[in-house]
Amino acid sequence: MRPVVIGLPLPLPLVGFRICCGFPSPADDWIEDAIDVSRLVVTNPAATFLWRASGDCMTPTILDGDYLVCDRSLAPVSGDVVVAVVDSEPTVKRLAYVAGRPALSHDNPLSPPFAPDPHSEISIWGVVAWSLRAHRPTR
């Protein structure tokens, strides 16, 4: 069980290790800071929430199991990937505004087109600013 701490620094040192054998490393003078990945993907910690995707309808943009970094402070615009709530069900979709109303679609050409009931209630929960995927799956 690993907690998610959004917005706290996760320092990745630019210089991986120091030499500890008598003389100072000449590289020490050039250590300036650490790259903080969370600062890259989380620009507004108060409004940023992590979700996880399940299913194949957004392939190849979003794969099953991807983490979604959702920033609720971003105003959704056409073309965004969003977490939306359709009839009380959270879902990841591509957003387009058609005549001022939100319309959602799948990215996967092999998936059946997303065709909600015309009376369905659609609301945008938040814009997916980043997605995270391990290219070498971890246990």
Added chain:
Amino acid sequence: MRPVIALSDGNCFYVSCERVFDPRLEGRPTVVLSSNDGNIIARSPEAKAIGLKMGDPYFKVRELCARERVAALSSNYVLYGDMSRRVNAVYERFAPEVVVYSIDESFLDFTGLADPVGHARALRATVRQWTGIPTCVGLGPTKTLAKVANHLAKRTPALDGVCDLSDPQVRAAALDDLPVGDVWGVGPAYAARLTAMGVTTAGQLRDLDPRQARAVLSVVGERLVLELRAQTCLSWDEVPAGRKGCAVTRSFGQPITDLDDLLQAVASFASRVGEKLRRNGVVAPRLSVFMHTNPFGAGPHHSASGAVTFLEATADSTELVAGARQAARQAWRDGYRYSKAGVLCEGLIPAGQVQASLLAAKDPGRSERLMAALDASNRRFGRGSVVIGATTGRTRWTQKAEWRTPRYTTRLDEVPVARA
């Protein structure tokens, strides 16, 4: 400059937190239960409408809840605490000073703004958009009046979540209509005393002679009268009344019969108290521990408390834990089955105002660094991952929480899932 104080609070905060991540709860009567799934501590408007009351023991309303399809949830304090932190982070962007009063209420300094009401509306909209939490905002020249305004904002849908009592005439009319028992700080006992004197509205309380109020209700009453007259008594950085105390209490899943188990429990409570104190920038001059058996259970009953006073007011978990263990030993009696215990600190003071004691020979810098590291580790690796030595060990006293929702915002393996 005329002060303008805003009190912003989350509507049915615990239920709102749950609804952000589970949209199926929207529109469905929903209640949140206290630790150990004992009593109702939060209700959605739908749950209020079917007659569920705050404090109702769940076992008494279980059938009604089943019939009405009420969603009854165990309290998920990890989630509520994180959402509260986020809401307050938004507040910080809207006001130079934010004083957290409770998990769902904060005072904000709106003094000097050209359009405080417009600012309050923008605040509400932003909190709602960023965190999903609906709020109400009350505006007034004192904290007490801001609290009154907040009460009216919640009760009057036409106000659309913002009530401004800055105008003296509006204020006078509002106070004349408000039952005295609805004023912040007037508990049932004070309300009864005031009613006996013929004071039944907030307006009548405002018009009371402050000296008479002091005679009847002590200094608290005098302050209330003055604050209702728009005279500031609670200074901005003063820790507000409810925050003068800080407590962590729990019912145990199984009664505790062994002193070591109890010492572990109170040590962990004291650690949590320490975290709260540090987060609020206050220190405690003393600490007390209470424990009692189930008052409705079979077997011998016992209820006791112990207390310690620190040489110097502290928020250091090491000292709080040591104090809690000492106080618990004082109170403990063998042969009883304790069902609940708690750690309380009162008389809290801002950390900067502590008078150093010559006897308390410690290195405050060291203690602060240690506690900062402790808090950071627990934030990073999950609550309880780093604890003061005495709190480790078995966790037989872990509370019952059968219907707790995932810790959506703080655990990687519990984040919400969206269908793709």
